């Protein structure tokens with residue numbers, strides 16, 4: 318399983334959990350959000366919570382007081398299962414939330430965020446405090462950045478919205494005015510050699526910076542004038558990196574500021590690239606389906622599931638709009654069945670074999686379930702947003718689940 322695959326899946330899970338948490342409401346000011354940054358000691362956090370616990374005994378409303386105190390207790394006992402704060406910190410949401418009718422239910426969510434928590438925060442409110450996490454749920458794609466002319470070059474990385482400058486260096490290419498005594502020809506040759514060495518150095522440092530990065534979506538190349546095109550056309554970059562060059566863009570600078578400029582001018586190209594990729598996948602799907610024999614395509618949960626199991630799926634296409642759960646159900650007659658139903662539905666369906674009521678033994682988000690299945694068969698998985706017309710079509714026409722096949726299995 319590639320890192321990319323795992324990262325996609327982790328981001329998806331995180332996003333899904335966030336959506337659930339954002340919608341929850343308390344009856345009073347009684348939902349607790351706790352942000353613990355990496356490096357904090359668990360016992361410090363416990364001490365803080367003991368203090369909050371004793372202060373909450375002053376809350377006037379009896380119902381709210383009881384709920385706040387039991388939420389704190391619940392967080393305390395959850396924290397006891399941790400020896401250390403995880404790498405990126407820890408976020409806990411706990412409290413009594415409004416449920417159907419007059420009912421409430423206790424929820425507890427513990428998240429290990431995909432990026433580090435920067436500040437310790439404790440909040441008690443009628444909703445959970447999620448702002449610091451919202452940006453983390455966004456897809457963080459990385460791009461390599463190179464800006465150059467014959468005098469200077471910079472290399473950087475774009476991750477999400479952050480630009481990280483990595484290297485900046487000047488060339489040894491002499492200025493274009495010749496010193497006395499040198500022949501014009503010889504001077505030209507010195508310049509060309511020095512430029513050649515400079516481009517090789519840029520390429521080597523780019524290899525060091527980018528080649529091992531599995532999350533690299535593409536490389537943007539910028540700079541004033543013609544040097545950047547020459548650099549790409551002459552194939553200085555490692556061939557694996559050369560394939561990832563998105564395009565060249567005009568910038569005025571070749572320093573750290575040039576990197577920022579590059580990202581600005583390339584912005585619309587980046588957005589287009591994402592959308593184009595999704596559009597192309599759906600277009601391929603439609604082309605295959607239109608073929609008389611059904612082509613190399615499958616759609617609908619049952620068919621796609623079967624194709625994955627047979628190892629026939631090359632790329633699994635899943636809509637980010639899917640709201641389904643995969644349940645593992647057992648009945649009193651010991652029949653076990655896996656069933657898919659809408660996430661919003663709380664009740665279990667009856668046993669498909671005998672019609673008796675069932676117990677829920679397992680429950681998983683459908684995307685997670687299919688991710689797992691696909692990973693075991695080395696199929697690729699693409700999550701398709703619902704923002705484009707094509708993404709909408711995947712959701713509406715095919716129930717959000719489709720696949721491009723390696724071969725026709727039936």
Ligand code: ZN
Pocket residue numbers: 648649650651652668669670671672673
């Ligand atoms: Zn049964």
